[in-house]
Amino acid sequence: MGALDFPIWGTTARLLVTDPKRLDVARAALDAELAAMGAACDRFRTDSELSRLNAAAGRPVEVSPLFARTLERALEVAEATDGAVDPTVGAALVAAGYDRDITELRHGGPAPRLVRRRVAGWRTVRLDGHVVRLPRGVRLDLGATAKALAADRAAARAFAETGCGILVGLGGDIAVGGPPPEGGWRIRVTDDHRDDGSDASGQDVVITAGGLATSSVTVRRWRRGDQWLHHIIDPATGIPAASCWRTVSVAAATCVDANAAATAALVKGWSARTWLGDLRLPARLVRLDGRAFALAGWPEDALTVMDDPRQAAGPGQTTGPGQTAGPGRTTDPGQTAGPEPTAGPGPTADLGRTAGVPADARPAGRRAG
Numbered sequence: 001m002g003a004l005d006f007p008i009w010g011t012t013a014r015l016l017v018t019d020p021k022r023l024d025v026a027r028a029a030l031d032a033e034l035a036a037m038g039a040a041c042d043r044f045r046t047d048s049e050l051s052r053l054n055a056a057a058g059r060p061v062e063v064s065p066l067f068a069r070t071l072e073r074a075l076e077v078a079e080a081t082d083g084a085v086d087p088t089v090g091a092a093l094v095a096a097g098y099d100r101d102i103t104e105l106r107h108g109g110p111a112p113r114l115v116r117r118r119v120a121g122w123r124t125v126r127l128d129g130h131v132v133r134l135p136r137g138v139r140l141d142l143g144a145t146a147k148a149l150a151a152d153r154a155a156a157r158a159f160a161e162t163g164c165g166i167l168v169g170l171g172g173d174i175a176v177g178g179p180p181p182e183g184g185w186r187i188r189v190t191d192d193h194r195d196d197g198s199d200a201s202g203q204d205v206v207i208t209a210g211g212l213a214t215s216s217v218t219v220r221r222w223r224r225g226d227q228w229l230h231h232i233i234d235p236a237t238g239i240p241a242a243s244c245w246r247t248v249s250v251a252a253a254t255c256v257d258a259n260a261a262a263t264a265a266l267v268k269g270w271s272a273r274t275w276l277g278d279l280r281l282p283a284r285l286v287r288l289d290g291r292a293f294a295l296a297g298w299p300e301d302a303l304t305v306m307d308d309p310r311q312a313a314g315p316g317q318t319t320g321p322g323q324t325a326g327p328g329r330t331t332d333p334g335q336t337a338g339p340e341p342t343a344g345p346g347p348t349a350d351l352g353r354t355a356g357v358p359a360d361a362r363p364a365g366r367r368a369g
């Protein structure tokens with residue numbers, strides 16, 4: 001097994017390959033996809049296509065095929081989630097203080113005056129081939145979809161160029177490609193993808209195909225005055241979502257679908273249990289008080305709640321506001337897992353339709369050592 005990680009977009013990129021001799025080739029494929037997606041959709045780069053579009057003041061803008069495809073996926077996600085995940089939240093994020101890379105945000109300063117106002121909405125975006133027009137004053141944020149799509153594209157490209165099994169993790173957005181290692185890809189689901197394994201409240205799961213994403217309101221956050229703010233915006237109010245969940249993890253056919261469902265669940269709140277169940281998406285939802293719920297075939301092991309979460313085998317802590325959990329440094333997804341049966345069939349269809357269990361998720365065996 002070959003592995004490496006490095007910082008990217010305020011989080012950590014993690015690359016695993018089943019053939020260590022192909023690690024350099026896989027890294028080149030990952031780097032190429034990250035560079036292309038950053039040039040297209042990085043909100044904090046003044047030279048990105050997204051920044052150019054946001055500054056166009058209502059004028060039509062011609063965009064690259066990659067940008068057009070990313071925006072198309074973001075609009076599909078908005079429709080599939082009933083508008084809970086909406087790309088027109090860019091101005092709301094800036095108003096909340098998220099106007100630069102998360103690594104550059106500093107705590108302190110006056111609390112912002114947040115005005116409850118529905119965002120313009122995804123239906124106001126016009127995409128005609130490679131030409132995009134936004135209403136004057138509307139700003140897009142494609143962060144969640146772009147990062148998840150980059151993971152999907154990088155895993156597929158790295159597999160095509162190496163012929164071996166691939167796992168790509170971008171923060172908590174995880175995509176796999178090619179044949180998995182024996183026992184599958186083992187992933188630690190916990191508050192923060194940077195968890196060193198000392199936090200026993202997370203959960204180990206295994207996937208063999210598709211994607212896995214965790215979204216949360218406890219890591220990617222910042223303080224202004226007496227307020228803690230996070231970057232999961234509720235499009236119906238235009239302010240950070242007041243969710244009953246602190247973390248949601250979802251397995252799906254693609255990382256984009258998993259990320260969309262996890263993020264939407266935070267916005268939808270308690271009704272997310274029914275929504276995810278109807279979609280038959282394996283999911284793990286952790287309430288603010290630490291109680292965890294497993295849905296649609298997500299393994300229920302390690303969900304026992306204890307008074308001290310540091311002593312618990314589960315409910316898993318969540319990641320910060322909007323940051324997702326992923327393959328932690330000490331939870332090497334390349335390690336093989338125990339012989340437990342899988343929770344369902346392999347990847348299936350579209351997030352927006354009820355289609356069988358979209359990913360093969362199961363509990364991991366006990367870690368060695």
